[in-house]
Amino acid sequence: MQEEPAPPETAPLRAPGRLLTERLELRPFTLEDHAEYARICSDEEVMRYIGAGKANTPDITWRSMAGMLGHWQLLGYGIWAVTLRGGGIIGHAGFIDVPGWPGFELAWLLGRGHWGKGYAREAARAALQVAHDTLQRERVISLIRPQNAPSIRLAQALGAQRTGTVEMMGSEAELFVHRKLPAL
Numbered sequence: 001m002q003e004e005p006a007p008p009e010t011a012p013l014r015a016p017g018r019l020l021t022e023r024l025e026l027r028p029f030t031l032e033d034h035a036e037y038a039r040i041c042s043d044e045e046v047m048r049y050i051g052a053g054k055a056n057t058p059d060i061t062w063r064s065m066a067g068m069l070g071h072w073q074l075l076g077y078g079i080w081a082v083t084l085r086g087g088g089i090i091g092h093a094g095f096i097d098v099p100g101w102p103g104f105e106l107a108w109l110l111g112r113g114h115w116g117k118g119y120a121r122e123a124a125r126a127a128l129q130v131a132h133d134t135l136q137r138e139r140v141i142s143l144i145r146p147q148n149a150p151s152i153r154l155a156q157a158l159g160a161q162r163t164g165t166v167e168m169m170g171s172e173a174e175l176f177v178h179r180k181l182p183a184l
Helices: 031-041 058-075 119-133 149-157
Strands: 024-027 079-084 089-096 105-110 140-144 161-168 171-178
Touching: 024 119, 031 058, 031 089, 031 105, 058 089, 079 105, 079 119, 089 119, 105 119, 119 140, 119 149, 140 149, 149 171
Parallel strands: 105 140
Antiparallel strands: 024 079, 079 089, 089 105, 140 171, 161 171
């Protein structure tokens, strides 16, 4: 009896582990990030529209970081730690694509001291470019609480269109769909 050849294995598309923008570096989280990232995520105002809408304890932030790193391990893409070039962590940006989620999501979060400086736009734009060009994602969404006006403005500045609402972790979120960006 002749054996059939095994089907060719197709590797999933992988995002680069590190991205550089004009002012930022997006890279995987490290153990050294925990203390500062836990401080960022312990701020009630920063976390107001994220997840369940409340500040994280250091142990919850630890689990969150582990989950983000696991996402990379399992899928080849995920959420990057956002750092100032040559400096420390200021937040995160990247992708959420877990079972039961409404779609392939581009998400971002910055510590309050870094709001209003264009860092979220810079990081999100770089990540969105990877989603479309490297990961070949036709549909990229962002889920944003209706009261989060700055994130809504950012999604719209990136070309996203509001297409409806979804229930997310016990409350309503607006669903924005990002169009493909022109090359940088």
